[in-house]
Amino acid sequence: MVAIAVVQAAVLGLLARRGSWLSDDLDFLVQGSRGFAPAELLTPVNDHIAPGLRFVYALFAELAPLNHDLTVAWRVLMQAVAIFLMGRLLLRVLGPTWWVIAGTVFYALSPLSMPSFMSLSSGVNNLSAHVFGLLLLHATIDWYAGHRRRALAYGPLALLISLACWEKSALILFTVAALALYLRDEPIRPWLRRTWPYAAALTVAIVAFGTLYLAHGTPSSGRLPGFGDLAGLAGHAFEVPLSALVGGPWTWAETGIPMSIADPPTAAVVTGGLVAGLLMLVAWQRDRRALLLWASVVVYVLVTLLLVAYGRFALFGVVITLHYHYWSDLSIPLTLAVVLSARSVRIAVPAVALACLVIGAVVSDVGFARTWAKNPAKAYFATVTAELERAGPNVNLWDTAMPQPIVNGLMSDIRLSPVLRMAGIPFRLQAAGSEPLMVDETGKLRPAQLAVWSRGEPASTGNAFCNLLLHGTEPLTVPLRSTQDQIATAGWFVKAAYFSNRENQVSIELVDASGNVAALPSATWPAGVGSMYFGPSRRITATAVRLRSSDPATNVCVEDLEIGLPRVNG
Numbered sequence: 001m002v003a004i005a006v007v008q009a010a011v012l013g014l015l016a017r018r019g020s021w022l023s024d025d026l027d028f029l030v031q032g033s034r035g036f037a038p039a040e041l042l043t044p045v046n047d048h049i050a051p052g053l054r055f056v057y058a059l060f061a062e063l064a065p066l067n068h069d070l071t072v073a074w075r076v077l078m079q080a081v082a083i084f085l086m087g088r089l090l091l092r093v094l095g096p097t098w099w100v101i102a103g104t105v106f107y108a109l110s111p112l113s114m115p116s117f118m119s120l121s122s123g124v125n126n127l128s129a130h131v132f133g134l135l136l137l138h139a140t141i142d143w144y145a146g147h148r149r150r151a152l153a154y155g156p157l158a159l160l161i162s163l164a165c166w167e168k169s170a171l172i173l174f175t176v177a178a179l180a181l182y183l184r185d186e187p188i189r190p191w192l193r194r195t196w197p198y199a200a201a202l203t204v205a206i207v208a209f210g211t212l213y214l215a216h217g218t219p220s221s222g223r224l225p226g227f228g229d230l231a232g233l234a235g236h237a238f239e240v241p242l243s244a245l246v247g248g249p250w251t252w253a254e255t256g257i258p259m260s261i262a263d264p265p266t267a268a269v270v271t272g273g274l275v276a277g278l279l280m281l282v283a284w285q286r287d288r289r290a291l292l293l294w295a296s297v298v299v300y301v302l303v304t305l306l307l308v309a310y311g312r313f314a315l316f317g318v319v320i321t322l323h324y325h326y327w328s329d330l331s332i333p334l335t336l337a338v339v340l341s342a343r344s345v346r347i348a349v350p351a352v353a354l355a356c357l358v359i360g361a362v363v364s365d366v367g368f369a370r371t372w373a374k375n376p377a378k379a380y381f382a383t384v385t386a387e388l389e390r391a392g393p394n395v396n397l398w399d400t401a402m403p404q405p406i407v408n409g410l411m412s413d414i415r416l417s418p419v420l421r422m423a424g425i426p427f428r429l430q431a432a433g434s435e436p437l438m439v440d441e442t443g444k445l446r447p448a449q450l451a452v453w454s455r456g457e458p459a460s461t462g463n464a465f466c467n468l469l470l471h472g473t474e475p476l477t478v479p480l481r482s483t484q485d486q487i488a489t490a491g492w493f494v495k496a497a498y499f500s501n502r503e504n505q506v507s508i509e510l511v512d513a514s515g516n517v518a519a520l521p522s523a524t525w526p527a528g529v530g531s532m533y534f535g536p537s538r539r540i541t542a543t544a545v546r547l548r549s550s551d552p553a554t555n556v557c558v559e560d561l562e563i564g565l566p567r568v569n570g
Contacts, residue, residue, distance in 0.1 A: 001087030001104050008108040009079035012117045015369045016072045019258060020378035023411040024121035026402075026419055029065060032057030033422040042216040047311065049217040052165030056124045066381060066423040071120050078127040079117055083108045085134035086332070090339060092141050093183070102354055103339035107331055109357065111364040112244050115260030116328040118372050122260070126328035128165035132158040133172035133332055140176050143198045144183055151198060156205040163209040168307065168326070170206070171300050175333040178296040182289045182340065220311040230309060236321040237305040239264050241297055241334055242272030247360020251367060253322070257405045258372045260324035268360075275353070283341040293337035300330050377406045383443030384416070385425060391445055393426035396436045398448055398493070398566040399535060403441040415536070430533035432526055438566050446568040450495050453488060454480040456545060456561030466557035470506065475548040477511070478561055490565060492542055493535030494520065497560040503527050504554045508534050510542040510563070518542070525556060 021029075034040045036058050041051040056074075064070045087104035094100055116126035139155030142148075162169040184191050224230060240262070243249045249264035283290040304326055312320045320326075342350055380403070388395060399417050401407060407414040416439055417429055430436050438448035456478040458467040470476040494508055507522035518537040525532055545561055 001084055001091075001100070004087065004101070004104050004108050005080040005083035008083060009076045012079060012114065012365075013072050013076040015365065015372065016075060016118050017069065018369060018373040019118060019375045020068055020381070021066075021406070022119055022121060022258070022375070022377070023407045023414075024119075026407070027411055027413070028053065028057040028121060029061050030413070030418045030422050032059070032061035033065065034058075042212070044216065044218040047218050047220040048167060049213050050125070050165060050167070051212075052128055052161060053121075053124045056128075056165075061422055066385070066419070068378065071123075075117055075120070075123050075127060078123070078131055082127060082130040082134060085131065085138065086335060089134060089137055089141070090336075092138070093179075093336075094339070094343060097343070099339055099343045102350065103335055105354065106338060106357065107335040109247070109361040110244055110331040110335070111247065111249065111361055111368070112240070112324060112331040112334070113328045114361075114365055115324040115368055118258075118368070119260065119325070122325045122328070125166040126325070129162050129169035129172070129329045130332065132162035132165075133169055133175075133329060136162070136172060136176060137179060137332075140180055140198070141183070144180065144194070148198075152201050155198070156201045159202055160205040160209055163205070167209075167213070168304065169329060171303055172329065172332065173202070174296040174299045175293070175336065176202075178292040178333070179336065181292050222311040222313070224306070224310050225313045229313065230305075233309050233313070233321045234302075234305055237301050239269050240322065240324075240327045241301060241330060242276060243268040244331070244334060245272040245275045245338070245357075247357045247362075247364055248272060249322075250360060250363050252364075252371060257408075258375050260368065261320075262322040262324060264322075279338060279341040282345060286344040287340065290337065290340040293333055293340055296333040297330070297337050300333055304330075375405075376403075380406060380441075380443040384420075384439060385423070387439075387443065387445045388420070388425050388427055391437075394428060395445070396428045396431050396434050398436040398438045398533070399429055400438055400566055401536075430535070432530045432532050435531075436533055436566070438568055440568055448566045448568050450493060450562055450564045451567045452483050452562045452564040453490075453492070454482045454484075454542065454563045456558070457481050468558040468561070470504075470547045470549065470554060470556045470558065472552045472554055473548070473550060475546055476558070477544055477546045478558070479544050480542060480561075480563060487541055487543075489539055489541045491536035491539050492518075492563050493533065493537075493566055494545065495560075495562045495564075496532045496534070496547075496558055497530075498525065498532065498556050498558045499529040500525060500527055500556045502553070502555060504549060504556050505551055506532075506547055506549045506554065506556060509546040509548070510537050510540050511544040511546055512541045513543045516540065517546075 031040065031043060032054065036055065041054040042049065043054065045053060060071055083104060086107045087100060090100045090103045113126065113130065116122035135158035136155055139151040139158060143151035162172065180195065243264040246268055248268035249262035250268050251263045251265060253261040253263040255261060280291065280294055305321065308321060308326055399415055401414040402416050420427060436448065437445045440446050456468065468476065468478060492510060504525045505522060506525050508520045510518040518540040520534040520537055523532060542563055
């Protein structure tokens, strides 16, 4: 078991190193860099409340920000622990038999959990769900073996930690109930009397997390699709465990980005269905209690289907059902169902099936690893850090976004600057005194300029010395004249050329024709002659710029206002 755990986790670690950060990882690392305060740990993740995930990312940001290898080492350790815990669980249930090794191999190689290992954000959710879910199953066996204090000491805690990393890990409770009933060796009434204190302890953990969720969570306001769509989703959902029985899905959807969306061929689903039917037939004939574990698999699929359909169908449609991020810990009840059903069959017969499973799993893993290795984030961040180290701490940068596909529309902040601050890389951001440089799509520093879309209209004041004067606390509103044939909506940048006999604290607002305002951060404008740079704003169709200050002594003459987007020279 140790050999299987170490070798398989190390191989996945080598495959994971071929990839890099995804957009969620960068978001969560920036959040993690804010520390371990309860308010930060309880900040929702999309519509999840996941203090465990926040804690792990805070740890990564504290120990070695932007060090992808550290995260791979963490995943290798968690994966190895999970595999060993599964092997140990099978050993406790079955005793010393080769079925323990067969089951450990099935669990270790299952492509259900492989994509979640590759993706750090999924891995923090799901690897934690695996480890602590398996600990909960061990605690269940301890309870019925008479080790009640030990079971109460770590069983509810394991459940609580698992929930804190991934709320959907509560589905392990169906497997807990199925395993407890499978191991029942007394009439139901005495068994229930024996069970209720342990069930009450687990209920306390659920209530504790539920209270936390109600106080801090932001549940999705989704809705279930129509019956026809839901039936189609159900068909796709059951493709997941069926193809997993034969090492599937074998093939993955071509999305252009490293996502774990399966595309199982009909052969994988049909063959998996035949294997499932055969295993359940064997269980019916030789050990009907094993059907309890198959029931937990079915319940897991149906609940996951409804949760994903409710919260994600409107945004992603049917494709999200086959996103393996949602299916990773299904491999726990599926492994138990397979092994407990097949244990009465001579090991020589399933050895051939196990060999076929290994081949299918290798094909699935290699196919996903090929897509995973196409992530450009590794090369991008290696180039960025090398370029900034070479340029020195006084390098001045435009506050531009990271390129696609490193970021996507679901990321809360696509700018590079928060990631650089999180990593502790020194730089100046749109500082006065020099034209900022720009980080291009490959991560290299390039001279840049503002591609102007509109300019400020000079005021008709008759003041030959200064047409645009911000004096005291009276706001200065400057209409914009477009330099293009069309009026555009964008996250704008502003360049303000000015002179002043004193240092001033001035803020800038962009205003549209309806009076909507996009405020930019206040900044200190140094005394003398120079230029100030602001942006990006929130998306707005700007028709005017408003300057304001709260200092009565403010005295700034604005010579020119330009609104546009930075671009690389040439």
